[in-house]
Amino acid sequence: MKLGPPALAAALLLYPFIFTGPFYWDIGVGFLLAAISASAWNIVGGYAGQVSVGHSMFFGIGAYMPLLVYNLWKLPPLTGAPAAILVSLGLAVVIGMPTFRLTGHYFSMATIAVAELIRIFVGTWDLVGAAIGQQGPAVGRGWWDLTFRSELPYYYIFLGVLALLLYVTFTVERSRFGYYLRSIKAGERAARSLGVPVRQTKLKALMLSAAFTSAAGSLYAFKTGFIDPESGFGILVSVQMVIVAALGGAGTLFGPLVGALILVPLQTATNTWFGASGSGLTYILYGGIIVLLARFEPGGLHELWYRVAARLPRRRHAA
Amino acid sequence: MLLRAENVSIAFGSFHALSGANLSVGEGEIVGLIGPNGAGKSTFFNCIGGDMTPNEGRIVFAGADLTDASPETHARAGIGRTFQVPATFEDMSILDNVVVGAFLRHPHRRDALAGAGEVLEFTGLKELQHQRARSLGTPGRKRLEIARVLATSPRLMLLDEVLAGLNPAELQAGIDLLRRVHARGITLVIVEHIMEVIMTLAQRVLVFNQGHVIAEGKPSEVVANQIVIEAYLGRGRRKRRT
Numbered sequence: 001m002k003l004g005p006p007a008l009a010a011a012l013l014l015y016p017f018i019f020t021g022p023f024y025w026d027i028g029v030g031f032l033l034a035a036i037s038a039s040a041w042n043i044v045g046g047y048a049g050q051v052s053v054g055h056s057m058f059f060g061i062g063a064y065m066p067l068l069v070y071n072l073w074k075l076p077p078l079t080g081a082p083a084a085i086l087v088s089l090g091l092a093v094v095i096g097m098p099t100f101r102l103t104g105h106y107f108s109m110a111t112i113a114v115a116e117l118i119r120i121f122v123g124t125w126d127l128v129g130a131a132i133g134q135q136g137p138a139v140g141r142g143w144w145d146l147t148f149r150s151e152l153p154y155y156y157i158f159l160g161v162l163a164l165l166l167y168v169t170f171t172v173e174r175s176r177f178g179y180y181l182r183s184i185k186a187g188e189r190a191a192r193s194l195g196v197p198v199r200q201t202k203l204k205a206l207m208l209s210a211a212f213t214s215a216a217g218s219l220y221a222f223k224t225g226f227i228d229p230e231s232g233f234g235i236l237v238s239v240q241m242v243i244v245a246a247l248g249g250a251g252t253l254f255g256p257l258v259g260a261l262i263l264v265p266l267q268t269a270t271n272t273w274f275g276a277s278g279s280g281l282t283y284i285l286y287g288g289i290i291v292l293l294a295r296f297e298p299g300g301l302h303e304l305w306y307r308v309a310a311r312l313p314r315r316r317h318a319a
Numbered sequence: 320m321l322l323r324a325e326n327v328s329i330a331f332g333s334f335h336a337l338s339g340a341n342l343s344v345g346e347g348e349i350v351g352l353i354g355p356n357g358a359g360k361s362t363f364f365n366c367i368g369g370d371m372t373p374n375e376g377r378i379v380f381a382g383a384d385l386t387d388a389s390p391e392t393h394a395r396a397g398i399g400r401t402f403q404v405p406a407t408f409e410d411m412s413i414l415d416n417v418v419v420g421a422f423l424r425h426p427h428r429r430d431a432l433a434g435a436g437e438v439l440e441f442t443g444l445k446e447l448q449h450q451r452a453r454s455l456g457t458p459g460r461k462r463l464e465i466a467r468v469l470a471t472s473p474r475l476m477l478l479d480e481v482l483a484g485l486n487p488a489e490l491q492a493g494i495d496l497l498r499r500v501h502a503r504g505i506t507l508v509i510v511e512h513i514m515e516v517i518m519t520l521a522q523r524v525l526v527f528n529q530g531h532v533i534a535e536g537k538p539s540e541v542v543a544n545q546i547v548i549e550a551y552l553g554r555g556r557r558k559r560r561t
Contacts, residue, residue: 176422176431183419186408193368194471195394195423
């Protein structure tokens with residue numbers, strides 16, 4: 001098991017050299033973006049068990065801000081990313097304070113409502129391009145505009161961000177904060193009785209999660225150079241984060257990566273096979289995965305692996 | 320006095336779950352709370368533990384007024400509690416369950432792990448520490464709850480039917496464990512239906528009925544109290560027996 005992380009790192013570093021060409025690189029970038037978004041969501045949704053279905057609000061802010069600073073002041077889009085993180089942190093506090101009074105489905109519904117309100121508002125706000133959205137620099141003025149012809153630079157930038165996020169999550173997992181998050185997920189009342197400051201811990205988790213989700217949104221904007229209300233703040237953006245994390249194993253370090261590894265190639269395959277006529281397939285795919293997870297393995301593939309692995313030594317003893 | 324609950328009252332709509340309950344507990348005491356189902360014992364625990372805020376009255380612990388304080392503040396002040404239905408963190412390992420408690424006094428992981436290890440040894444759960452809490456049966460879960468609270472280094476432990484549902488051998492082991500917990504200098508307040516536990520451990524007993532404390536005294540005095548017998552068995556019961 002200890003060989004796992006270095007092997008994973010080597011595989012991700014070497015992927016573009018093994019699978020060459022824009023098509024595979026695009027899949028690689030899509031995988032990394034999905035893994036970053038889901039890992040960011042995982043901090044609050046997986047570890048703390050606060051299932052937000054409105055994380056697109058942070059993703060959208062992260063995506064809009066770089067293109068907004070470019071269009072308004074001709075600043076490099078990169079400068080919009082830290083600003084977006086600050087705005088997302090502020091929004092996390094404003095949203096978290098009232099919604100963390102709610103638990104379970106009520107919390108999830110509240111996050112959907114807030115994200116949808118923001119999406120509708122952005123879609124009618126002329127300053128940010130209303131329904132049309134924002135366009136980035138068509139041709140980069142320099143490397144700092146992060147407008148590359150090849151997918152390869154994006155791949156390694158995204159990989160760097162994912163590595164940082166995994167390191168932060170790993171550190172969180174082993175810290176008091178991480179233990180507190182898991183105890184909140186397991187039972188708030190018992191956690192409180194052991195001195196866990198529940199609301200404060202949840203809020204910190206939401207802020208950390210919002211910051212990285214915003215960064216994921218900025219990465220998306222750097223790469224596509226375009227953003228509109230649906231691709232930034234749409235509910236599908238949030239749902240994808242939830243499904244990717246849940247499929248691999250919410251509340252685990254590598255669960256979101258496993259989920260992204262399955263879902264992104266699957267999405268690409270359905271898009272390739274069915275083209276534009278299969279645009280609704282994404283919804284069917286998501287719905288199918290939700291049904292399968294809920295029915296057979298709510299803990300995701302990680303939980304399935306845990307149960308299988310738990311049986312293996314016993315068999316050996318028996319033999 | 321370590322704990323003073325004065326005139327504690329709480330109502331849910333028109334139902335008065337507690338009406339002017341008083342309790343004083345000195346450092347190092349073992350106090351038992353008994354009473355029929357629905358008498359208000361667990362509600363009283365919830366008030367002392369910070370889960371509920373009384374409508375009236377005051378709760379003072381170690382000189383600090385905790386009446387309106389949160390459960391987290393109660394825990395930090397040194398009040399630990401177990402739950403009637405064990406509330407262990409099912410998908411976490413037994414060790415991690417206890418580490419969550421240990422983090423209250425030890426912010427660093429290494430210290431928390433050391434603290435948890437000592438408690439697991441003390442409670443006899445060390446060998447099972449890497450198993451998930453859900454793998455334990457009722458006695459194990461109750462023991463884990465005690466371990467988790469012990470890891471917070473409490474001065475007072477509120478034990479809500481912590482020995483209920485155990486077979487005679489497990490019950491004896493549980494009583495021994497509570498004796499050893501008490502020997503660590505921890506004050507115990509025990510809600511229990513099993514009279515053997517109360518008679519063996521408690522130095523003083525309070526009897527609750529319909530939200531009121533109806534009797535208080537040594538265990539042997541309380542069980543012979545006519546009001547207590549009537550509360551449990553109903554009026555006229557003694558006459559019919561004689």
